[in-house]
Amino acid sequence: MNIKVLDTTLRDGEQTPGVSLNPSEKLRIALKLDEIGVDFIEAGSAITSEGERDCIKTITNENLNAEILSFSRPLNKDIDYCIECGVDAVNLVVPTSDLHIFQKLNTTKEELIEMSNSAVEYCKDHGLVVELSAEDASRTDVDFLRTVFNNAIDCGADRVCVCDTVGIFTPDASFNMFNSLRDLKVPVSCHCHNDFGLAVANTLAAIKGGSSEFHSTVNGIGERAGNTSFEETVVSINSLLPDFDTSIDIHELYSISKLVARLTGVYIQPNKAIVGENAFAHESGIHSDGIIKNASTYEPITPELVGRKRKFVIGKHMGTHGLNSRLKELGLNVNSNQLQQICDNIKFLADNGKTVTDVDLQAIADNVLNINYEDRIKLEEVTIVSGNKVLPTASIKLTIDGNDVLEAGVGIGPVDAAINAVKKSISEFADIELVEYHVDAITGGTDAFIDVIVKLQKGDQIISARGTEPDIINASVKAYIAGVNRLIS
Incomplete structure (x- = not known):
């Protein structure tokens, strides 16, 4: 019926x-x-x-x-x-x-x-x-x-x-x-x-x-x-x-x-059924292992049914199966010993009250695997013009593979303008999409340090990167460039 x-x-x-x-x-x-x-x-x-x-x-x-x-x-x-x-x-x-x-x-x-x-x-x-x-x-x-x-x-x-x-x-x-x-x-x-x-x-x-x-x-x-x-x-x-x-x-x-x-503007609680951000998220090692073997073990419906994607959350409850799946999503292949070392490091951080992000996971994995990325793009200078009656405009100077590049961009705000200027600077050799942007003030006061985390995508590869500065514009640009460097390295 x-x-x-x-x-x-x-x-x-x-x-x-x-x-x-x-x-x-x-x-x-x-x-x-x-x-x-x-x-x-x-x-x-x-x-x-x-x-x-x-x-x-x-x-x-x-x-x-x-x-x-x-x-x-x-x-x-x-x-x-x-x-x-x-x-x-x-x-x-x-x-x-x-x-x-x-x-x-x-x-x-x-x-x-x-x-x-x-x-x-x-x-x-x-x-x-x-x-x-x-x-x-x-x-x-x-x-x-x-x-x-x-x-x-x-x-x-x-x-x-x-x-x-x-x-x-x-x-x-x-x-x-x-x-x-x-x-x-x-x-x-x-x-x-x-x-x-x-x-x-x-x-x-x-x-x-x-x-x-x-x-x-x-x-x-x-x-x-x-x-x-x-x-x-x-x-x-x-x-x-x-x-x-x-x-x-x-x-x-x-x-x-x-x-x-x-x-x-009505916030959706993370654990809301069907559409909450945690509805198809798994951290528990037992659950992650079961999901990888057969999704129906711990999911009554597939996330794709409602336009969602499954995700494995990094934390102290994560097991090696879920962790290995997340590492592969980041383009990292590890052996069993390396996987266990990364897992132990994550649990240590989580036990001490730290939320482990993709940025932390990447850093931990890099340390275990001794991976050092050579930054092809370096920020030299960024200048912003903004005001009540002025379209936010950014001019930026980068060094790309040793060559100076100057570019300008506009946006709905100074951060948007700065990011747009960077995108224009790298457009010839990197088709990269900003899929997530998150800001936290990690100290108090008007001079607080700003922690910016971005998630970038190039083709099927998605990575996160972080920039921490007293200035939100510099923090945002540095986070974006750090992510781009990882994606193109």
């Missing part, structure tokens, strides 16, 4: 404290959601503001394959704004619990049903698809919930949704609720929140109970503890529920996750 997906990253997800997306950012996310196969996209809440309506119109003007919705209360003025935005459908949200009816709306159940019916009819009269969402349905009497839904269906509602607004469902309760509603004449969807960390589990239980659609947000962002995680639910359906599937391009999950994290 194919399960439909309604993504509400642009509405419920944007309600995450501190998140505010502009029209171009919302459009980028919507285009990616449409590209990967999301069925319904809730583009926002048209009643919110003129700026929000502009965002929604930007999306509806793209004529995407996905159905585009706006959130709406059961009020004609809300629906009129949805119509103005040109959406295909409305997510018509009607509170159904006694708490919301009596204390929030200060009305009666009869008046609530009348309000709901009137809103559905108004939407249908204006050619809109209607998904009626029962707010706080998990704290609503099931018989009354059925009454609300059946009235809405009789008035033309195309879908209905059970909302666990405060995340109090358990998987058993979720299954029972949806199982009791599976005889309704329209599709039933579920909208779960993660207040108790059960949103994904409750969503999967709802699907097994009869729900044919789920609401979610990318990375599980949203108010309080967030919403059902889009990527976790899609992968769980794919891997754990053999009788169900979705139309989502599962290989693009990491890509959409990184896009949303970057545009919203």
Whole structure:
């Protein structure tokens, strides 16, 4: 059975404290959601503001394959704004619990049903698809919930949704609720929140109970503890529920996750399932050995399934199998004695509280193997011009194979300009890509020493390099040049 997906990253997800997306950012996310196969996209809440309506119109003007919705209360003025935005459908949200009816709306159940019916009819009269969402349905009497839904269906509602607004469902309760509603004449969807960390589990239980659609947000962002995680639910359906599937391009999950994290500024915890940086990282020697022999020993899914790559982390728990695999990735071949020496040195550093980076590993391996790289490129001078109304510009002097090279570059900042100047200087003989850039202040104060670590790639070879200076520009340039020297040596 194919399960439909309604993504509400642009509405419920944007309600995450501190998140505010502009029209171009919302459009980028919507285009990616449409590209990967999301069925319904809730583009926002048209009643919110003129700026929000502009965002929604930007999306509806793209004529995407996905159905585009706006959130709406059961009020004609809300629906009129949805119509103005040109959406295909409305997510018509009607509170159904006694708490919301009596204390929030200060009305009666009869008046609530009348309000709901009137809103559905108004939407249908204006050619809109209607998904009626029962707010706080998990704290609503099931018989009354059925009454609300059946009235809405009789008035033309195309879908209905059970909302666990405060995340109090358990998987058993979720299954029972949806199982009791599976005889309704329209599709039933579920909208779960993660207040108790059960949103994904409750969503999967709802699907097994009869729900044919789920609401979610990318990375599980949203108010309080967030919403059902889009990527976790899609992968769980794919891997754990053999009788169900979705139309989502599962290989693009990491890509959409990184896009949303970057545009919203909401940090993804390293140990987050599926998309966290540690989701397919292994340090333990036992695990690394098993993974190398057969990945399924310690991975329930392959990282490639969701657009990821496996990595072996350097640390005191690492065994020789994982270490040897990492050394080979760095282009280093060692014998068993050398491998053990490198492993012992890593454990010594880790036991003394040091995080062992690729730079440290390279240095340790070089020492054990007695490798000395001859620097073909040397930094002689770097000069920066930057200011509020000045495009950051860098001029750089290098010695390459004994010859002086002068070059200039511009960038969005002084570091970017300096790196661009170096790239231009070496472009004739080295096609090298900067794939990662990381900065740490390793002392306090405004004169702190800056530790810059870069990761560079040339073809299939990737290495890390470090530069440590009081000046971030010099540290960045030195780290970059050190990495280039290693790659071309």
